[in-house]
Amino acid sequence: MRFVDPVRNPYAPGAGQRPPELAGRGRELDVFDVVLERIARGRPERSLMLTGLRGVGKTVLLNTLRSEAINRLWGTGKIEARPDQSLRRPIAAALHMAVRELAPRHRAPDRIDAFLGVLKAFAQRSTPPSGRGGAAPKLRDRWQPGIDVPASSGRADSGDIEIDLVELLSDAAAVATDVGTGIAVFIDEMQDVGAEDVSALCAACHELSQLGAPLIVVGAGLPHLPAVLSAAKSYSERLYRYQRIDRLDRIAADQALCAPAEREEVEYEQKALDLLYEKSGGYPYFVQAYGKATWDHAPRSPITAADVRVAAPEAEAELAVGFFGSRFERATPAEREYMRAMATLALVDGEEGGRDDMDAAVPTAEIARALGRKPASLSPARDALIKKGLIYSGERGTVAFTVPHFGRYLRTQPA
Ligand SMILES: Nc1ncnc2c1ncn2[C@@H]1O[C@H](COP(=O)(O)OP(=O)(O)OP(=O)(O)O)[C@@H](O)[C@H]1O
Numbered sequence: 156m157r158f159v160d161p162v163r164n165p166y167a168p169g170a171g172q173r174p175p176e177l178a179g180r181g182r183e184l185d186v187f188d189v190v191l192e193r194i195a196r197g198r199p200e201r202s203l204m205l206t207g208l209r210g211v212g213k214t215v216l217l218n219t220l221r222s223e224a225i226n227r228l229w230g231t232g233k234i235e236a237r238p239d240q241s242l243r244r245p246i247a248a249a250l251h252m253a254v255r256e257l258a259p260r261h262r263a264p265d266r267i268d269a270f271l272g273v274l275k276a277f278a279q280r281s282t283p284p285s286g287r288g289g290a291a292p293k294l295r296d297r298w299q300p301g302i303d304v305p306a307s308s309g310r311a312d313s314g315d316i317e318i319d320l321v322e323l324l325s326d327a328a329a330v331a332t333d334v335g336t337g338i339a340v341f342i343d344e345m346q347d348v349g350a351e352d353v354s355a356l357c358a359a360c361h362e363l364s365q366l367g368a369p370l371i372v373v374g375a376g377l378p379h380l381p382a383v384l385s386a387a388k389s390y391s392e393r394l395y396r397y398q399r400i401d402r403l404d405r406i407a408a409d410q411a412l413c414a415p416a417e418r419e420e421v422e423y424e425q426k427a428l429d430l431l432y433e434k435s436g437g438y439p440y441f442v443q444a445y446g447k448a449t450w451d452h453a454p455r456s457p458i459t460a461a462d463v464r465v466a467a468p469e470a471e472a473e474l475a476v477g478f479f480g481s482r483f484e485r486a487t488p489a490e491r492e493y494m495r496a497m498a499t500l501a502l503v504d505g506e507e508g509g510r511d512d513m514d515a516a517v518p519t520a521e522i523a524r525a526l527g528r529k530p531a532s533l534s535p536a537r538d539a540l541i542k543k544g545l546i547y548s549g550e551r552g553t554v555a556f557t558v559p560h561f562g563r564y565l566r567t568q569p570a
Pocket residue numbers: 167168169170171172173174175176177178179180207208209210211212213214215216411439440441442443
């Protein structure tokens with residue numbers, strides 16, 4: 156009989172928190188390996204786009220892919236897109252970092268300097284004209300690229316983001332070619348990149364893949380990311396390889412729990428694992444949350460179903476605050492009403508207890524009917540919720556929650 160030490164609790168619920176065991180992503184890692192190898196050999200490859208609901212592990216996977224690229228001596232940079240933020244500075248910073256990683260291996264420092272001059276010009280193009288009456292720019296507008304070389308002119312500085320991005324990315328790729336590797340730019344929350352920037356990014360990826368240039372963009376975003384990209388450029392469907400990141404199957408979910416426990420010489424009874432899977436539905440965030448609470452409550456190994464039962468309310472309370480509540484609070488009263496109607500309709504449509512009962516897509520027309528409103532009058536609430544990343548529209552005329560089990564949570568909330 157072994158004591159389960161709370162100090163050694165291995166589980167890690169949290170946004171972007173590296174899990175103690177990255178379970179069930181072998182296929183995605185293998186695909187990326189092949190992509191890197193092909194690009195390094197000058198073979199055509201498509202950029203990768205990871206899509207999935209909140210908490211399925213997109214950020215964690217993106218970070219893991221980045222580590223893989225670094226291990227292969229690629230230059231890398233990462234961005235987290237935000238709504239209403241231009242891509243220019245973040246992408247400049249990411250490429251700066253990527254090229255800095257390659258610079259020590261480059262034989263001709265002046266080539267690096269030439270690139271940095273272009274990079275600086277590209278980044279500075281976004282500097283807003285200094286405020287009226289010479290007012291000092293706001294702190295966040297001041298950008299310190301830390302580039303010592305002077306900005307060059309005539310390349311990547313036209314002000315047209317599409318032209319500039321194509322030029323900047325091809326120049327970056329040329330630096331990578333010189334050192335015999337590639338550059339990978341990782342973009343998280345990619346659905347939040349603005350329309351004009353998305354369009355420019357697609358054009359740049361298109362151009363680079365035609366040139367066989369060793370630079371790829373690896374994106375991650377909510378399930379409607381493909382729709383965002385194809386709205387920008389019709390050819391985007393052929394440009395990217397989409398990988399749906401989903402909940403873990405039973406074997407992977409068990410592995411996510413058991414592998415870290417084994418390293419602490421702790422075991423689970425089969426019934427405990429059955430119950431944990433029933434509660435988590437295999438969603439990685441929930442696997443970590445229930446795993447953590449259960450570990451804290453279990454007095455000894457093996458961990459039993461009774462331990463899970465005792466711990467579950469605590470896990471649920473923490474999820475209600477940290478995972479669901481923090482998102483729900485971002486919604487206005489009208490938006491909350493909209494989501495409540497969604498939650499009720501999703502239940503009517505789906506089978507209670509089925510995996511997707513609360514995550515099913517709901518026709519917007521039915522939401523309007525349920526609320527006794529005209530569909531058009533609800534568009535502002537719907538659009539705002541999409542922008543806040545709480546719902547998405549996968550198919551025309553329907554919406555679904557981006558947060559797994561959100562409908563169930565909403566039904567427990569007082570109106
Ligand atoms: N493959 C996995 N195996 C086990 N746990 C995982 C796995 N992937 C992610 N997790 C855990 O799930 C949680 C959520 O991961 P992450 O933040 O990467 O999700 P996400 O998809 O980026 O969510 P969001 O859309 O909210 O940004 C983290 O606590 C992480 O440790």
